[in-house]
Amino acid sequence: MNLSAAQAFETAGAGAREAWAEVIQFPINLMGGRVSGGKTAEPAFDMEAERGEDINDAATYGGMSEGLAEFLNKDATFLIGQMWGAKDRRNTQDGDWQAVTMPWGRWIEGGPATGKRPVWGFSRHPEGKHKEGASIVLGSSIEGARKANAMDEMYALGLDIDSGAALDDVIATVRRKNLCALIYTSHSHGKRGLELKRDDVMRKLGIDTDPTLPQVQEYLRAHSKSRYEESFVAAVTIADQKRQTKEGVKIALDTPPLDKFRIIFPLADAVKLIDLAPTQSAALEVWEDKITGMAQRELGIHFDTSCTDPSRLFYTARHAKESEWDCLILWGEPLRFEDVPTMKKAEYTRTRGGGNAFSIAGGDAEKAPEAVTPSGKSLNEWHFSRGGAKDRFQLASLLEDLCPDKIRHAGGEAQGQVHTECPFEHEHSKWGGTATMAIDAMDADRGYWTWFCHHDSCQGRHKLQFLEEALNQGWFTEEDLFNEDGPYLLPPGEEVTGTPGRQDSGSEVAASAADAANYFVQAGEFDKNTRGVDVEKWMKQFAGKELDPADKNQITDIIVERTPLGKRDVNKMWSKVDRVKERMAANEAKAKADDSGVIMTDGDFTDMCDKAQGMVDAANAATPFLFVRGGELCTVQEDDGISGIKVLSSQGAFAYYLNTAARFAKRMGDDVQGAPAPIEVEKHLYHAPRNRYPGLKGVTSNPFFTKTGDLVTQPGYHDESQMYYAPGDFVVPGVSRNPSLEEAKAAIDMLADALADFPFDGLTRAQIKEQFWEGGVPSLVNFLSALLLPFMREMIDGRTPGHAINKPCPGTGASYLVDVLSIINTGEDTPAHKPSEDKAEFAKALVGLLLDGDPIINLDNISAGMDSGELAAAMTSSKYFPRILGKSETRKIAVTCLWLLTANKLELSDELKRRCILIALNANMENPEDRTGFQRSDIRGYVRENRAEFVHACLTIIQFWVASGMEQDDTKHLASFENWARVMGGVWKACEVPGFMGNMHMLKTLTDGKRDEMGELIQALVDAAVSTDKELTAESYLFKARKAGSDDKFLSVMGVLNAFEEPPRFAKWGGVERVEGWSRL
Incomplete structure (x- = not known):
C-alpha cells in the first residue's frame, strides 16, 4: 500500500512532513518560472515568445492545453529516499524506499524548505553543498525494493545527459516535438576538464608512447566508458600527459564546459513492466530498449545507460553556491510509451564511433563483437569455427591453474566454476567483490564456456571481450588458449567424464593409514592443561573425512588419557562433528543439484528455489552471515567500524544476500549473462521457515567467555553461545590463562582509579581509594559488576537485574559514567533512550530495542514514578514474548542485554525496584557541574584511547575467577536474579573485593509515592x-x-x-x- 506523502517522508527521513501532508488538486494557473543561472547561448527557438509565467525556480515554455491541465491532475507514484554514497548510514536501504502518490501538478509545484524539511518538487532548484541527498525513482515497486526485478509501474522516462550535448539544443528538439518535459541541471553542470587513466588509454590504443591528441580523441570515441558527442570530442586538448593522482597516473584534458542535466518525460499512461513481454527479463529488455531509443532515435544524443534500469534513482535538483544552473518546464503532450522508438541497448553499448544501423535496430543483435589476441589472431574464429573452443574451453580450470591471484572466493562454488577479478575492474565504480564468474564448458548449463560480470559497467559485454582484455593484461598466453595438446581444450567431438588435473569433489575423503597415524601423533600432543575448546577445534577437521571406527576409538582413548576430558565429553564432540558432516552433505547435495552451479532464470520454479536455498545454506554453513533473532531474519553489518545486527525487514533487503550466495543467469543466444534472482524465487526464500538459520543473541567487538568459562578470541560466529565476535581492527592484549590474585587486584585497581572521580555513594576520590579494599564502596562495585556483565553474560544462567544510577541533580556525571561503560564494552557511546510516558509507545520501543540486539539498553532520565509492566517482564525474562504492535502475533526474543536506568532523584515502582541494584552518585553540592580538580578532565577520551587496556583488565578479573574454580557466593541473594547474584558475588569474593550489593537497603527510599x-x-x-x-x-x-x-x-x-x-x-x-x-x- 502506498503511504501518504507525510507518512512517507517521515519514514524516509527526508523531512517533508508539512508540504506533503495531503494530495491536492493542481491549480491550473500554476505556469511559468524564473530563468535561473547564467545562459551563454540562446536556444534554437524563440525563447521569449514561448516564455510563460514562473513556477518557483523553473522557467516554463509552451502553452497550457485543456488536455494537459487534465493530465496534471492525474496521479503518479514515485519512490522517494536518500542516497549519500557507499555504506553511508543515511542511505535509504533497499526495501525502505517509500512509494508516494500525488497528482503530477503537485509533484511539479513541490514545497519550500521549512525546519528540517528540504525543498522538494520538480520546479525547484535549491542551493546545496553536495549532489547527494534526496532522491527519486520514477515508478513504484514491490515492498519498497529499489531494483529492476521489483519495479512494478513506471510513470515517467528519465535521461541523464553528460555527453557534451548542448542543453539549449536538446530543449529546442523537445519543443519541436511538442513533448512535456521537466529539465534540471545537475550539481556538476558546467564543469570543465576531464581525466583519463593513462594505462587504460595506452592499452586500449595499443601504443607505448605518449598518446597524441587524435589518439586521445579516438579513445574517447571508441573506448571510453562514457559516450561523448563528436562536437565535444573535437574541442578537447591535452593539458597534461602524466598527472599523478591518488587513483594513479591520469591524462588531463582541457574541455569546453560540459552541460550536465536530467530530463524527465511524464508518461501519458503508467507502464506496467510485466505487461511488456511474456517474461520479466524480456520486459526489462523492452524498457531499456525504449530508453535507448528515446535518447538516440528521438533526441539524437548520447546518454548514461544506467538510466535504462527502471530502478535507477535520480538525485533531485541542487546547485552549488554562485554556480550556473537551469530549471525548466516544457509544456506539451505527455509521452505515449508506444510512440517511443526502439533501439537495442546491447548494440548501443557495443557499437562505438558509428555502426551498422541494421545491427543497432536488432537485425543481428546476438552477433559477437570482433575480438583479437595481442598478435592479431581472431578469438571469434577460435570460438565459433567448426570444432572451435565454444564447447571445449575449460576457462575456470585455466584461471585456477594459471591465475590464482585473480581468483576470489565467495563460498558455494560448484565444480568447474570460479569467481574471478573482472578484467575490466579498472572501469568499475567500486573495486573488489565476487560479481564476476567463469565456468568450464564441461560444467556449464548448456555445454558452452562462459565469463560474465554483474557490474553495471560490464552489462552487454560479450565473453570474448573479457577473454581479449585478460590476454592484453597478460593473465595468460595465447599458447594456453590455442594448444590442442594442452589441458584446457577438451578433445573435439568426444564426451569427457572428468576435468583434467582435478579430483572428484566428494565431500568426504577417506583417511589413509598414514593419515590415521598422523592423527594419533597430533592427539598425543595434548596434555592436562589442554582446554576442551582446543580439542573441539582440532576435531572439526574430521567433518570432511571418512574415519575408520577403530581409528576414531583410538583417538578418543588418547584424548581421554592425555587431557582432563572424560569419554563422555569426547563423544559429545564426535556427535557435533557428525552433525556438521550431515549438514555439509545435505547442503552440498542441494548446491550441486545443478551441475553448473549457476541457476538459469527460465528454469522450473521449484528447482530454482531448491537450488538457490541449497546454495544459500552451503554458503551460510561455511561462513555464517544469515541469522534469525526474535523470528526476524538478520545479518551482521559494519557501520563506521562498529558491527551490529541488521534486521532484514523486507524481501528487498534479503535480495543482496541471496544474489551473493546463489548465482543466477539468463540465456542470450548461445551465451549466458549474469542476472538477479527472479522476484518470485526471492519472495519464496525470504518467507520460507527460518529455523534453518542459526540463532543470533548479539554482536560484540570484545572477546567474551562461554558458559563453561572458555574465552572466545576467534572472530566470527560462535555456535555454542550464538554470539558473533566482530573485533574489526580492535586488538586486545593476550590474557593469562592463570592470572594471580595480585594480577586480578591490579586490574581492579586500574578500573577503580579511572572511575574514582565519579562521586560514588557521595565519596571523594581520596575516600573511594581509602575505602575500596577496606569496607567497600557498594555503588562502585555494583558499577564494576555492570561493566563486567557483557564479557561474562553467557556464564550467568537466566536473567540479570537492572542497574539503577541515581543522582540528586543534573551534572553529577551519570551520562559520562554510562559512556565510559559503553566505550569499554562496544567502542562507542550507547544511545540514551527516554522512556515514553505512553505505556503502549514505550512497549513498542522496547521491542525494537531488544530486536536490535544492542548489548546495552540505556533508559535515561526516567520519569518520576517509573512503572512499566512490560519493562519489568523483560527484565525478569531470559526469553521475552512481546506482542507485536498492530499484529496478532508474538515474538520470542532472547534477553541478554545490560539494563541501565538513570535519573535525577530516581523513583521506581515496587515492581521495578525489586529488579534493580543501586549505583548512587552524589557530589554533595548544589551545582555539581562546577566541580574541578579531576584527575582526568576528559574521561571519555582517556577510556577510548586506552580501551584495549581496560578490556584486558576486565578479562583478567573474570579469568582469575575461572582459573580459581568458578566458585559462586551462596550468601548473595536477589529474588528472580539468584544465579546472577551468586556468580557475580563469586567473582568479587575470589578477588577479595567487599561491598557488592551492600546498599540494597537504600533502594527502599526510591519509592514511587503511590498509596498501597x-x-x-x-x-x-x-x-x-x-x-x-x-x-x-x-x-x-x-x-x-x-x-x-x-x-x-x-x-x-x-x-x-x-x-x-x-x-x-x-x-x-x-x-x-x-x-x-x-x-x-
Missing part, C-alpha cells in the same frame, strides 16, 4: 485482630461476605493472609512468616 491501598486494608484488619481481647486463633475475628444468590461466608484475618502466595510484611508487626503452609504474625 490493599496493604493498608490488610494492615487495618491485622491491627483490629491483634487489638481484640479475644485469643488470636485461625478462627478469630471472622467477618461476613455475601455473594448474590448464595449463603453468607465467614472469613478470618488469618484466612486472608493465607491466601497470599508470598507472606506480606507489615511495618508494625515485622511481617508474616509461613509455617507449614500457614501464616503467623
